[in-house]
Amino acid sequence: MTDLQNQSVALDGLAPPRGSPILTGRLVALLACLSAISVLSTNIILPAFPEIGHELGVTSRELGLTLSSFFITFAFAQLLVGPLADHYGRKRFVLGGLALFVIGTMVAGFAGTLDVLIAGRVIQALGVCAAAVLARAIARDLFDGETLGRALSLTMIATAAAPGFSPLLGSLLTTAMGWRAIFVMVGAAAVLIAWFYARSLGETLPPGRRTALSAASVVSAYGRLLREGRFILPAASVSLLMSGLFASFAAAPAILMSGMGLSSLQAGLYFAATVFVVFAAGLAAPRLAHRFGSRTITILGLATALLAGALLLIGPKSPGLGWYSLSMVIFLWGMGLANPLGTAITMSPFGKEAGLASALLGFLTMGAAAITTWLGSVLEYPPVLTLGAIQATVCAVALVTFFSSRRG
Template sequence: MTTALANDATQALKPLTGRIVALLAGLAAIGMLSTNIILPAFPMIGEDLGVSARELGLTLSSFFITFALGQLIVGPLADRYGRQKLVLGGLLVFVVGTVIGGLATHLDVLIAGRVVQALGVCAASVLSRAIARDLFEGETLARALSLTMIATAAAPGFSPLAGSLLSATLGWRAIFILVGLAAVALALFYIRGLGETHPADRRAPLSVMSVVRAYRRLALDKRFILPAVSMSLLISGLFASFAAAPAILMKGIGLTSLQTGLYFAATVFVVFAAGMAAPRLAHRHGPRIITILGIACAMAGGGLLLAGPADPSLGRYALSMVTFLWGMGLANPLGTAITMGPFGKEAGMASALLGFISMGAAALTTWLASVLPFAPVTALGGIQAVTCLIALVLFVLRGSLAK
């Protein structure tokens, strides 16, 4: 069975408008925005709450773990009860967690707030892909996911800069106010601009065993699991770069906190350009070919770091990251569309499992970037090169199934 993406004659179920793109982008980005926006405020939070930076790391790990596991629950619930209830309910839960975190006076309360945040925001992130699959097929689906991916990449690119500016001018609690207001605005925009996209006649029955069986079917379906793991490994290289960049850019190259934030913001434009180019190149040459070329390009970026000096100049490091980000920006939206294409009826669960695998891969590579006994540049280059190589092999194997 070939995917809908591979069929050039496939027509979109609905036209792709700027309003829909903005909604999908917002749903995808708010989770990434809330993930690391508090990083620049760690010194201020630690001083205020009387804890160390290492202890504050629990606010990140607890968020990631909850985010990853929560997606597995949200997916089947959305396939059974529809997208709107889960999106709006999730954003409400996120706002509650934001209030808890923003008012925290002890570390335990701050961690609890982050856990509640993650429980809510995982719904918006996982359902952005499911909603896109509800509304679109073929090349339009790939274009929608490309534009959504730009927002997903922009959020972690700009959020450290935003967090730094907010904490320096208004205090660290202003960060929680910002993300809370963003969630409220997104909920209102969703109600007015989109609403339910998963009709009742397409909803799946819900029981524990049916959910387990459905996840098992997806995990054993090579059309899903091969590209899903491939794209998860690819995106994990981006998270590894976030983990390693402070040591490389600040300790190694000597950038200030503000300069590092500006560097992250500048990288967004690379992903933006690649995301805009991906659907056009796929239309001309085919999504599978462009995805393979994108993964290979990302692998070359990691190779540049691995083969270079342990203390590169800013120019060399930037060149390697531009190469990686360009390849990732081309491959990820097309590969995600290929992954999701055959699973329209169970798009929520497919998106949830994809998100879970992606977060798991990201957790692994960020941990490796911190513990490998090599120079940070060497460790990052090795992680990106190896994960992309495995991703390339898996994706090529997926392509052979469609022949």
């Protein structure tokens, strides 16, 4: 029997208790929920900024600290969660992280000052980073090869849908019940996910596959991954690609609302509509990979995303909604193909260190996103040209880097 068969994992319909696990709808739903809750909690509060600022007596710019504090905490905390979960197992960190997230959500929801709100967001990030990191690690525990790519493709659909739908959801909740209702909703979602995970899956890393743990061994392991071409080259490609997506979300208010005159509700509906492109790409990616190979389709996706950035560069400085939407659809299609397959290629050789590899990949993605969103806010050029330059640059570098990984 294999290590996976020897472990006492109650799959309860997600996969059979004997034999190799199969990819089921319930398992995909669980992985998607674990991955999406972190993205959902990131920007769902954006539509509530005016109301929060009015009630707490702060400006929208000051409220930006609730985002930056979340991102910074999330980026560094996952570097600890990954190796700890490789040593102690997944279950305690998934459930403990979600519990901590609920505590942070309560602190933020009852906040009466900006400092308390920021503290709540920091606690949220400390907890929810475990769910995001370990969703990929759990997928790697259970699957490899094409099945891993398919699992990550389907999981990515939900992860990409969360930032698309969350502004609209946040706007509706704020309008109907006030901004504190946002935190009630995400807290309730975390409780439901924790219940679903504990009842349906549980531990996926058997003791025989766990790694030793010490500060020196963790630093050494991260160092090895950073020097390992099979990891760092595809990981850098995926991170650069995703930084282009974050840049597009950061630039969208200036482009859609200030530039084109859309209302906040219209902008939220626009984001929600674009999610269906990601749905289609996520479903197509594993089928295309099966026929043409994962690396070939990843390269195609990166090249497609590069084309989207180029369209913004060669188009008008103040494009109409049609031209901008064309670029967005092309970018999201390319991202939807390349991201899950590139992630699977990155993670596949490192099954024994899946948590650590997932954590480092997440850190690189957050770091790249922080740089591109910062550049988008400080470069004094028309927002469309700035976004086009950022997307074209990061996708070009990602494409060259991924080609290098083929030779590595």
